[in-house]
Amino acid sequence: MFWENKVRLFHTLAQGDKPQEKSYLQPALTSIGNAKALAPTDAKISYNLGILKGQIEGPKKGIEILEQTVKLKPDYRDAYFALGLFYREAGENQKAVTAYQYILRNIDPHDQEVQKSLKSWEK
Numbered sequence: 001m002f003w004e005n006k007v008r009l010f011h012t013l014a015q016g017d018k019p020q021e022k023s024y025l026q027p028a029l030t031s032i033g034n035a036k037a038l039a040p041t042d043a044k045i046s047y048n049l050g051i052l053k054g055q056i057e058g059p060k061k062g063i064e065i066l067e068q069t070v071k072l073k074p075d076y077r078d079a080y081f082a083l084g085l086f087y088r089e090a091g092e093n094q095k096a097v098t099a100y101q102y103i104l105r106n107i108d109p110h111d112q113e114v115q116k117s118l119k120s121w122e123k
Helices: 002-014 025-038 043-057 059-072 077-089 093-107 112-121
Strands: none
Touching: 025 043, 043 059, 043 077, 059 077, 077 093, 077 112, 093 112
């Protein structure tokens, strides 16, 4: 719980960073790494680690962690959503579409955010 709270604090502080600065993201990454070591099967911690890795080290690193996350919790909508965004950012458009279709087929067939994203990607 301590490490998760610390991550939230640093992530909130990072919102004030300029795009080229990542001064608070690195301590957040360190904290979430400590949390992951204590709870390696916690999908929420894995999700947050994937988001941070993707923001700091690029989409491919985020994808790597988020692919592990959805194996831990196959009905984790936010992990699939983030995975789709990172796939898209990495230029893996078909994988992005597949991740979002998974949400619609297996988690929430009425997810408007996913439907809106898929529709915008068709253009």
